[in-house]
Amino acid sequence: MNLKQYDDLCVRVTLIDGEYAEGACMYNSDEYNFHEYGRDEESLQIASFQFYMSDIAKVEIITEENPYRRPYDMIQELSMEDGPDYFQDLLESEDERNVKRALAYLEDHMTRPEFPYRKEMRELLKTLIRYTEDTEVRTRAEQLLAETEEQ
Numbered sequence: 001m002n003l004k005q006y007d008d009l010c011v012r013v014t015l016i017d018g019e020y021a022e023g024a025c026m027y028n029s030d031e032y033n034f035h036e037y038g039r040d041e042e043s044l045q046i047a048s049f050q051f052y053m054s055d056i057a058k059v060e061i062i063t064e065e066n067p068y069r070r071p072y073d074m075i076q077e078l079s080m081e082d083g084p085d086y087f088q089d090l091l092e093s094e095d096e097r098n099v100k101r102a103l104a105y106l107e108d109h110m111t112r113p114e115f116p117y118r119k120e121m122r123e124l125l126k127t128l129i130r131y132t133e134d135t136e137v138r139t140r141a142e143q144l145l146a147e148t149e150e151q
Contacts, residue, residue: 003042010062013051024095071104084120103140
């Protein structure tokens with residue numbers, strides 16, 4: 001499998017255990033990964049997650065004909081489990097598709113009473129509103145702030 005062909009594309013990476021992740025990816029060579037992570041193997045990186053060649057069953061390019069399967073997936077879920085700093089990377093992505101998927105996760109989870117990082121996410125949303133040029137992103141972030149104001 002030639003992972004380099006997927007560099008800077010939006011992809012669905014299906015792992016050998018059946019799990020999958022979707023998003024804009026970056027190719028990392030085996031030399032880079034060995035230097036940075038001590039693993040001598042190529043990978044695709046989506047957000048802060050590495051998917052090594054030996055763990056990948058297949059890679060599909062996301063297109064209008066082959067769209068995202070869900071509004072968000074394991075990338076957003078695992079980023080939130082890892083804490084606000086990791087989720088911040090998603091909200092600050094240069095690719096608006098990644099930002100919109102992060103917002104979809106927050107729309108489903110942030111109003112729940114057990115949501116752990118409401119205060120931190122509200123601050124990140126305020127920053128997103130201040131700097132985004134995307135009207136849809138700004139509107140969705142403002143709506144989330146309004147919905148979580150009293151919680």
